[in-house]
Amino acid sequence: MKAVEDNPYCNKTHIPDVLHELYLASGRDQDIFLSYCRHQYLNTNDVECLRRLDEAGKLGAFEKEIESAPRTHTLLITVYKYTGETDKLFNYLMRIGSDYILINHIDYLKEDYSDELYKYLRERMYEKLSEGKRREVYREAATYVAGIGKLKDGRQKVEETLSSLRVSRYSKCKLLFEITENRLLHLQWDSD
Numbered sequence: 001m002k003a004v005e006d007n008p009y010c011n012k013t014h015i016p017d018v019l020h021e022l023y024l025a026s027g028r029d030q031d032i033f034l035s036y037c038r039h040q041y042l043n044t045n046d047v048e049c050l051r052r053l054d055e056a057g058k059l060g061a062f063e064k065e066i067e068s069a070p071r072t073h074t075l076l077i078t079v080y081k082y083t084g085e086t087d088k089l090f091n092y093l094m095r096i097g098s099d100y101i102l103i104n105h106i107d108y109l110k111e112d113y114s115d116e117l118y119k120y121l122r123e124r125m126y127e128k129l130s131e132g133k134r135r136e137v138y139r140e141a142a143t144y145v146a147g148i149g150k151l152k153d154g155r156q157k158v159e160e161t162l163s164s165l166r167v168s169r170y171s172k173c174k175l176l177f178e179i180t181e182n183r184l185l186h187l188q189w190d191s192d
Helices: 002-006 014-025 030-044 047-055 059-068 073-083 086-096 099-104 106-129 135-149 154-166 174-185
Strands: none
Touching (some): 014 030, 047 059, 047 073, 073 086, 086 099, 086 106, 099 106, 106 135, 106 154
16 A cells, blocks of 8 residues: 555556455455545546545545646546536646647636637637648647637637638638638537
């Protein structure tokens, strides 16, 4: 147990298996079971383990532990989504600086942060477009427009964004509009 506790993030899937066997051999000791849940979550990102920790009142301490650990993006994001802590999720996603991860989790943030995300994604789109007239630049810009489409009132915000592009210096970039329209074809619109 000491060796396991000294290195909980070593990502060895046999640790949860060993802890589960210890749990069964110990006559179902609750502390060993909770340790099993911690390690199982660290290795599998299984929300059921979070539920077990939450029921035992250990989720808050576990959340603090994950927050202080390096390279735990997906684990921490799942904890914040499970606990419904949208402010922490929003701040964390903005801090890690991955726009793709942010766009993938917009569904959890759009109710509370739609305006901030709209402004941010629009600015990032224009920053990307300023890098030059190339297909890969247009693809990334289209990703930001698709992210805008996932927001609350996304269809309206996309229309505003495209309208502003049509009267900007990018108005003659037909490839930009083709790629963007193609990306939007696959977007599931919320019922506005």
